[in-house]
Each structure stands twice: as C-alpha cells, then as structure tokens.
Amino acid sequence: MRLSKICTAIATLTLVTTTFTPAAATAATDSVVRPVTACADLVRGFALPGAPTHVTSAAVVAATATDPEYCGVRGYVEPAVRFELRLPTTTYTGRYLQYGCGGFCGLVNPPAFADCLPHGGDFAVAATDDGHVGKTPAVVDDGSWGAHDQAARDDFEFRAPHVVSRASKALIQAFYGAPPRKSYFTGCSDGGREGLLLAQRYPADFDGIDAGAPAHYWGPRLGVYQTWLARANSAADGSPVLTAAKLPALHNAVLAACDRLDGLADGQLDDPRACRFDPATLTCTGADTPACLTPAQVAVVRKLYAPPTDARGTLLYPGGQQPGSELSWAGWIIATPETGGSAFARNLADNYLRYLGYPIGAPASTVDTFAFTKGEFDRLTPVGVRYDAMSLDLSAFQRRGGKLLLWHGWADEAIPPAGTLDYYQRLTHGRPQDWARLFMVPSLYHCGGGTTLTEFDPLRELVSWVERGTAPTRVTATGRDADGTVTRTRPVFAYPQRAVYDGTGSVDDAANFRPAPPSSPVRDVVHWAGERLYGIPGPVAP
Template identity: 60%
Template sequence: MTFDVLTRTAAVMIAAAMITVLGLAVPASGASVPGSAIEPVRECDELPKLFDLPGARTHVERAEVMDQSEPKHCYVEGYVEPAVGFQLRLPLETFTGRYLQYGCGGFCGQIRELPFPDCGGEPGGDVAVGATDDGHVSQGLEERWAADNQAARDDYFYRAPHVLSVAAKRIITEFYGAPPRRSYFSSCSNGGREGLLLAQRYPRDFDGIVAGAPAHVMGPMLGIYAPWLARTNTAANGEPIITSAELPALHQAVVAACDRSDGLADGQIDDPRACRFDPVKVQCPPGADQPHCLTPRQVAVARALYAGPKDPSGRRLFPGWQTYGSELGWDGMITPSPGLGGTSFAAWLGDNYLKYVGFPIGTPHSSLAEISFTAEQLHRLTAEGVKGNAMSLDLSEFRRNGGKLIMWHGWADPLLPPAATLDYYQRLSQRNGGFRRTQRWARLFMVPTMHHCGGGYRLSEFDPLHELVAWVERDAAPYRIIANARDAEGGVSRSRPVFPYPLRASYDGTGSIDHASNFVPAPPRRPPLDIVRWIGSSLHELPGPVAP
C-alpha cells in the first residue's frame, strides 16, 4: 500500500471507532421507501363543507385543484378560530401518507409558498404540506397586531402550530380516508423555536422535528439581545458606528487569523471557539478612517459584539454573542438595511417587540430608545416572554412517544447566536443522561460558516429533512449530513459532512478538500463546556402554557 492509502485506512478506522464509542450507528444506504400512493376519497371542492373539526374549530374557505402544478394537488386555504390562517397542499396522485408542516419566521403574519420536498418517492409528490400565519396578518414595518390582542399573541407564542397540526390531520383524514402515517415539522429561526416548542408542549403532534437556529430564548432574544446589537452599533447622532463598508476587511482579517485553527487551511473557520482574534489588528493608523481598517471606536464596538451583552455588574444578559467569522452577516442585521427604511434587522425586531409584544397588555411598554440593559429589564420581560419561550428541558413524553429531533445551527449566524443552541443542547443532554443517551433521539448539527438559516461565506446549504425521515421510518439515525456551497452557475463548489455534535469533520489527508468524501468524524478538541451562566438560566425550569 502507498502512504496515502495507509493514512486514509487509518482515518476510516479511527472514524469507525469514534462512531461506535458515541453510539452513532451508521445507517444503511438509500432513501426511505414510501408506501403505495393513497388516492383521495373526496373531491377537492368538497372540503369547504368541513367545519367544527374536533380539537380545533376549523373553516375551509377555498379548495381548488392545481392541475398545472407538479405535482397536481388540492390547494386549501382556511383558518382555525379565532384567526389562525393556514394553507395546505394535498397531492392528488402521489401521496404516500406523510404530512410535513413548515414553521413561520420572524413575527410571522404571512404564509410563504410551500415547497413539496422529496422524501423518497416521486420528487415532491409523496408529502402533503401545510403552514400557518401564526394567527395574524402583518402589515408594513410595525407589528401593531400584538399591541392589545392577547389571543393573537397567544396564537403567535404557542397555539397556532399546534392547532394547525390538529386541523391539517383531520382534513387529510377526510380527504384521503385515513390519517397521515407519519407527521413531520421542519423550520428555522422562529420556526425552529416552534419546533422545540412542539416537542416540549405538544409531544404527540409530530413523529419527527427539525429545529434550525431556534429562537427558543424568545423573550431575552427579542427584548434584550436584538436591541443590544442595534444600540451597541449606533452613535448618539443615530448613525451606525461600523458600516457595511468595513465588514469585508474585518472578516478577511478574522479568517486569516483563524483559518488554521482546525488544522486545515481552507478559507473557513470550522469552530469559532478556537479562534483568537482582537479587532485592534485591523485598526487604522492615527487619523485615518478607511473601509479597509477600523477606527478605535469601531474596534471597541467589534470587541463588544464578540463579547455579548452584560449588565453594569458584568453579568451576562443573554447566552450568546457574535462569533468570529460571522462579520459578513452583520450587513443588514446589525448595520442599516435599505429594505427596512434605513434601520437594521436587529433594530426592527427589538423595537417592535418592546413596543407591541414583550410586556403584558395594559402595563408600560418600552422601545429601542428607552430599554436599559439590566437584570430588572430582563425580569420585566419574563411575564410575557415565558409564553413564547421554548426553553423547557423536559422532552420525556416526546422521547417516550418515539419522537426524533434534529437541531442545527450555523456557526456564523449573525442574528441568533449559536452559543444559545449549544447551551440548550448540553443542558438537555445532562438532563437525559449525557450525549450518548440523548443522541438516541435528539441530535445537534453545527454547520461551519453558515449564516442565519442559510447562506454563508463558504457553506450555504443544509437540509436534514431527508435524514429525519429515514431516522423516524427506518431507525437510521443520522451519523452525517452534507452541507454544500454553490458556484455562480449553481453547481456544488464545496461539500462537507456535518457530524452529530460534539464530533467534528477532519480531513483524512487525501483528495480534494472541497469534497465531503475526504472528511471523517473526529472527537472534539476539548470537552464540550457549552453551558452559559447568565441571569436568565432559571427560565429553563419555568413551564410554558399549553393550549387546549
């Protein structure tokens, strides 16, 4: 054998040993095999006659055959009282018994187009899909719907995804003559929060859940962290301190300093926790103010963003901070965005939450300009925020019911800090007997270089739904999921395996560093110590409300 072959053989043997030690069984190859197609037993236009469905008083207002679409399907619109709008798409010829529900991002208030995924049968045709607007319609840039409407708030906080699951399954039963064989939920951001919330509070709604970049610490995230990001980068005159123009130079300096921290020079930072970088390295010469360097004031702001919010006594107010490598994602998130009237996304989120959502109706509210970053303000946000938080560590009923959970997060997420997800997963693992036991039903995947729910400076695509279906239906637990980057023509320019946390991908020494097949799982460089000590840690023990 050549040296390269010996090296590759050794790497594969080490990888196999690591998978065995952590209890990560390697599944058989191949996609999940769906059952035979289930034909509808009703006509599509009969569905509006349904109402008052058990568990969720439901009204179907429109049902229309889309015979020019692929696949042909029955398009359904309706609402669950009082105002949870929803859409369903029910395949007419290729349905095999799976229902997939998507979550809703941001403050929701709208339903985006529902794609049909490929879960193993005819591309896109074997799954019925659904989504909800979370109980309100957003108009413009202000979320006034929540100012004095507790029912709308509760729908958004926790009720809407659940009642849609009840209504959708009953409509599917009426349309096809049988309930769905398997039900899945998949979403990111606020939708990721909804996924965790469903596992925690409604553990029988779904067999499998994908929760990407979950905004599970909702109250502190929208009421403290987002406002803090905006205020930290805003001067007294209202102008941004760091602008979009400085971000490329800062990002290039960070990657140059930390690229090799994972042992491979490949233009990406796999784990920002190994990065050691001080923005003073790109500080301008005295008197200079150029986009390729930072002024002393900009250096101070960058340091603060990497450190995260603290109260005047130095106690953390949120379990997260900006990670090294996330800098390009600050554009529009922390720096002003033309699409939001010249404000940043963080400022828009924080101001709307503080004005209209974050405090009990009838009590004094706040705003981005008024909020103070103190323990008192954090505690003031708890009364209403706990209704939407998805922080419970008790997923025992979901686990006992056979539920499977895939969490994932981009390491370069500029909006929802990956540290918060790592904090939750390690707490969950401790509650459930450690990583090995927890990974029997709940796994976390940390995607290098990815921004918020997609995009990124290297890897930009990650979708674990296919692996979730295989886990639920064939007990093929995901031992790796591929993340991709694409070139200008749409071709895959780089692929990397993402292994269940805390494993990491390690180059085996042979072949292209842009091909996933040349990477194997390796143990973490240090024991996972991801629990963040912060003022709101006790929120993990507070139960949230459950809708009837």
C-alpha cells in the first residue's frame, strides 16, 4: 500500500505549526483523539438514511512492529457492501483515509497503516469490496455476479464508495466522539475512477482525493479498448501473434530510436508522444528469432500503438499503447505462464461484455463477437454512463475546498494516458489549478512497476495541500530493483512542466533535475466517439 510516506508528512506538519497562519496551524494540530467507547460496543446497527449499516465484528488488535493497536471493525452497508475499518486506539489524530478498489473489485483488501511508528496510526483507514464477492481464482476480473443482480451493479457502479464513507464516519463518530477532521480517498485504476466519481457526484465526502490512472471512461475502456487489445493480438485460431519473447527486442529498439529525444539517454521516455518509432525496422530478414518481428507481428504492434477505430476511422477510444510500454504488455495483452495462460485484458473485456456492459436481459456480446462500430459503441453507453466519471463540473468540490491530485504512468499498459490528459485538458485547460493538478510519471506501468521508475506516491503532498494549503509542484518518483534497492529517484513536476537534467551529478538522483516548461504547446484534447459523454451526469445514491 502507498502509505509509507505519510508519517513524514505528519511529522512535518507538527514541526512547523508555529510558522502557519492561524487557520493552517489549527489544521496541523496533531493531538491524539482517544476512544470514548469500547471497541466491542460498535457491534450493532447504525440507521443511516440511505445507508443502513451493520457491524458484524469489532475487536481490538494488538500492536505489531509496523502497526499500532487498533479496533478492527467489519460489517456491511445494506444490501451487501462489505467493508473493513481500522480505528487506532492510541494514535489517531482525526484523519480518515479510504482506499479504492481495482479491476471489478469483489474482495476487501485489508486497509494498511503507514509502515513507520509512532505516526503509523494517525489515520483511521477503510476499504470495501464494492458490494459483491468475486469468484476465485480471478476475483477482480470476474463479472458474473452482475449478470442478473441490479443492486450489486448499482453498488459497484456508483454507490459503494459513498455509502462506505458515510458508514465509516458514523463509526468514527461513535468510537471517538467526533467525526474525522479531514477525510482522504486514494485509489488507482478503478480506484482512480472512484476518486473522480466521488469528486463529481459526492463532493462533500472527501477533502482530498488521490486518483491514479483513473478508469473513468468505463464502457469505452472495458467494452471497446480492452477488446481491441485482445483481438489485435489474436490469430485466426486464437493463438497470440506477438509473443512475450519478442518484447525485449521491441522495447530496446524503441529506446534506441527515441531515448535521446528528451535530451537525456537514461533508459526512459519522458514524453513518449514525441517518439515516431516504426516497428517495421525490426522486420525479420531471415529466420524468425526473438530479435525480430514477422510481418504479422509488425501489424499487431502498429495496432497496439494506435487507438481503436471503426471502419471509417472514427476513434472509439482516446488513445493506444505508448512507445516505451512494450515490456508491460506481457500478462496484460499477451498471455504468459505467470498469468495462468490468459491475458488480463481479454478476461476483463469478456466478463464486462458478457455480464456487466448491457442492461440486464438485453443481448450481450463477447470479445470474439464484438463489432468495432459506432453502433456497438453506442449500445454500451446506457450502462457505461452509470460507471463513468467524466463530468467536467467539479464546482461543488472546488467551492468546499476539495483538492484533486491526478496522476498517470506514461507506460501504462492497461489505461492509455491519453484519456487522462484529454480529461485534464478539458477540466483545467491544461494548466495546474489551486484545487486540481496532474502528474505524468515516465516509464511507470499501470499503478506501479516499470523499467526505470516503479513507484509513485503523492499522498504526502495531498495531505500537505489540504492541511497547509501548499499546492504540490513536484512529487518524487522512485525506481527499485527486484531486491527492493532504490536505483533511481526523479522529480515529477505538475503537468505540463517537465524535469530537465541540470548537467551535474547522477541522472538517477532527483536532486539533479529542475522544472522546465513544455517543449511544445499543450494540445491534449482528443476528438473521439465518446466526447458527448462528458455532458451526461451519472446516478447518485442518497
């Protein structure tokens, strides 16, 4: 979990309270809030309007080397939104953090505290399964639970994160005698979608939202784009055309062609949009080896780099795979033994088209039968807009002082970064705001992992932004090897600024980089089939 840096932020807030304005000083006070009732007394019902809540268990969990003592609460919001809430007994200072889910969710991931003490338990933390239980072994890419259950769909589409925030705050009030002073949400992928959804539809729920690689174009991403990835690499017999063995040579060729375009040969593409790599340069001239591509494989790579289109060339999604992301295609686009012989993109797309993408009882589709037409795109819209988090009206969230921190990896294999850039350009005209900022992370895969940079954790900066009013201008990304050793740090500046090497010291040290304006004007708006979806509001729960 991405909480390891929060303790540093809290310590900083405490140390500098004397230099703040009175309002900021009040926000930064970290006095411990003690429980006013026994943990076991929380096992009861809470009659919250629109969110009847039942606590099924509550017990004190002893402190460990990394976690404080806490009251571990499990329960559900009717009809079946299961959640886990952890309430520190001796270290809580008034902050609440809720985690988002990934994939189709379907399980409660135990919410983590920060991994350092004594500040590891300043936050009460919670997570939910979004209202259903996924079937094993896949769980998060299982959609069969939604085939005939509209209530489960409602919970996953838009209701669960909101009602869990209400339930958690009611339990915090009951346990500590007061609601949380500040509330935060963090999530990536579907969790990023949930973060945007909360800012758009439930603007009073959270003070700060950290939304990574948001899956906010839900129907187009699941029904169209993941299907495109699966079909692009399928031969007539269903076997993969492009194999994982070809990816290292492909990636190395991309770096050879484009690594220096950002002014530094450092093994990463700071903005892959500048790369004009032609995979035909790798065409085999003799035997088919891992060092070259067959003509059929060249055609697949070109399809993967391109957005899905209909026969007339209309874009059915804002973007495609970015140069530099090639190594991440193994497992997501190309089945591997490590992923059980199946590709995650195909699993997600097929489950969505079979069970979740159309009204219950309406004709469904599959990865192998879906047609890339505007008509089929539109057929996904009535249900898709219920999941979508595409509204450009965040005025209510902004007025109440909410802060939105968006981020995305440039090498994201699951959700092309073009969609986030398109949304951010429409929302802010491409300029950092005092309430909304975007950070684009070179070489980062989907939510984490990568070739040179593997971790990005902006939660510390979000806390500082909300509680000190310090708008983030940079967040440091980290690269680690397989043993966990830090191999690179690099500043990521608020988009559209970029990091430029100052000419001295190691290129693996963030201290040796400065911000610079974009090398060309920002033009991130994409004209595609889903543009009108920005004006369609989604449903809300009470």
